Amino acid sequence: MDIELILLCIGILFIILSFFIGKSTRKSEEDIENISISLHQETNQLKKRLKAVEEELMIGVGPITNGQRRKTKPVHEIIVNQILSLKAQGYSIPEIAKRSSLPAEEVMEVLKSRGVAL
Incomplete structure (x- = not known):
């Protein structure tokens, strides 16, 4: 109990x-x-x-309308440095364009503006 x-x-x-x-x-x-x-x-x-x-x-990336590209903004300095670095490493223009998300023409313009030989 x-x-x-x-x-x-x-x-x-x-x-x-x-x-x-x-x-x-x-x-x-x-x-x-x-x-x-x-x-x-x-x-x-x-x-x-x-x-x-x-x-x-995301500078200069936009849809193409009526065969014309919208007015693009200037390329940011970080992307310019990336383009220059990739070119110095021996990448081709199409490869650089793909990695920087820019058209090949714009990559060439950046390289020309910085005095890099294509």
């Missing part, structure tokens, strides 16, 4: 403790959810910033 009474007391004690432990678990779940939401928002902001930077670097 003593063992049954002890087990009953332990059971009641665990039930009472579960109320206190359950509240802290809910708080932890809410904290994790808030952190997850803020992380998601920050990731979206970073994606938007990255997209803006990519659009700045």
